[in-house]
Amino acid sequence: MKKLLALIVTLAALWSGYWFVGATGLKSGMAAWFDARQSEGWQAEYSDLSVKGFPNRFDTTLTDPALADPATGLAWSAPFVQLFALSYQPNHIIAAFPAFPTLRTPFARLALKSEKMQASMIMEPNTELAFSRANLAATALTITPETGGRTHLAGLQTALTREGPASYRAAFNADGLAPPLPAALTAQLPETLTAFRADATVEFTKPWDITALEVGRPQPTAIKLHLAEAEWGPLRLAAAGALSIDRTGTPTGSLTLKARNWRDILALATAAGALPQSLAPQIEQGLSLLAGLSGNPATLDIPLTVSGGYIKIGLIPVAPAPRLSIR
Numbered sequence: 001m002k003k004l005l006a007l008i009v010t011l012a013a014l015w016s017g018y019w020f021v022g023a024t025g026l027k028s029g030m031a032a033w034f035d036a037r038q039s040e041g042w043q044a045e046y047s048d049l050s051v052k053g054f055p056n057r058f059d060t061t062l063t064d065p066a067l068a069d070p071a072t073g074l075a076w077s078a079p080f081v082q083l084f085a086l087s088y089q090p091n092h093i094i095a096a097f098p099a100f101p102t103l104r105t106p107f108a109r110l111a112l113k114s115e116k117m118q119a120s121m122i123m124e125p126n127t128e129l130a131f132s133r134a135n136l137a138a139t140a141l142t143i144t145p146e147t148g149g150r151t152h153l154a155g156l157q158t159a160l161t162r163e164g165p166a167s168y169r170a171a172f173n174a175d176g177l178a179p180p181l182p183a184a185l186t187a188q189l190p191e192t193l194t195a196f197r198a199d200a201t202v203e204f205t206k207p208w209d210i211t212a213l214e215v216g217r218p219q220p221t222a223i224k225l226h227l228a229e230a231e232w233g234p235l236r237l238a239a240a241g242a243l244s245i246d247r248t249g250t251p252t253g254s255l256t257l258k259a260r261n262w263r264d265i266l267a268l269a270t271a272a273g274a275l276p277q278s279l280a281p282q283i284e285q286g287l288s289l290l291a292g293l294s295g296n297p298a299t300l301d302i303p304l305t306v307s308g309g310y311i312k313i314g315l316i317p318v319a320p321a322p323r324l325s326i327r
Contacts, residue, residue, distance in 0.1 A: 073106035249325035
């Protein structure tokens with residue numbers, strides 16, 4: 001009995017020592033990371049850093065964290081952020097965010113409000129901390145730019161799953177998406193979209209790991225779009241295809257675009273000012289011809305090519321191709 005008791009006491013002492021060493025290393029490592037970002041010219045600060053959760057968890061709380069990267073113009077701040085990990089599985093982290101974080105990009109400052117926002121990250125157990133799987137979920141999310149035009153989502157789910165050395169399956173789904181509507185469209189469309197989702201496999205220049213923050217973001221080199229779709233009342237848009245992306249972010253490849261009730265989509269785009277009224281008749285005439293070739297005049301099924309910096313129908317450029325790069 002005494003031997004058993006001695007064994008229990010010894011194991012408890014060893015586990016306590018492990019936890020305190022781990023908690024101390026975690027706290028000092030995080031403080032050093034913030035110091036390193038400051039030395040690189042970032043805004044990287046917090047008012048308090050604590051690690052609790054003895055004996056089975058490492059519960060880290062950063063109070064008033066603020067990060068801003070001058071090279072990209074991206075910045076994020078919040079009243080707090082909490083990181084939770086089991087002490088025997090420290091590479092699986094759950095992050096909990098406050099109701100009112102702020103995100104700033106070179107194009108807009110966004111105020112976020114959410115009833116609940118959490119992320120889950122499983123990383124490779126090495127110093128690079130490459131993501132094996134990452135998820136972000138939010139409920140009752142409202143995004144408000146400084147310029148106005150609030151967007152509300154009943155739910156948001158994103159997932160990134162590593163499938164190769166620098167290849168990831170990316171999924172996105174927004175439930176109850178209610179974007180800001182021009183006054184001309186409020187009586188013609190439901191307040192929320194029925195569906196807004198995408199599923200793709202993306203190749204990057206390098207894995208997503210700690211250097212994505214410290215050095216630079218991995219850049220996409222190829223995208224296989226399995227399906228992207230949006231449904232808004234009677235309107236439906238869907239796309240699939242494959243693109244390769246060069247060092248400048250210019251895509252090359254092909255996409256297939258399917259549009260249901262495309263004439264209504266065209267009319268709404270014209271009413272919203274997204275399409276000049278002077279061009280609408282010519283565009284409708286051309287699309288009518290394409291819809292007739294597909295056999296269903298109410299549905300468009302258009303093969304698109306992307307090359308030379310343009311999106312084309314056949315050899316005819318119809319729009320500039322977007323630059324696909326991550327700041």
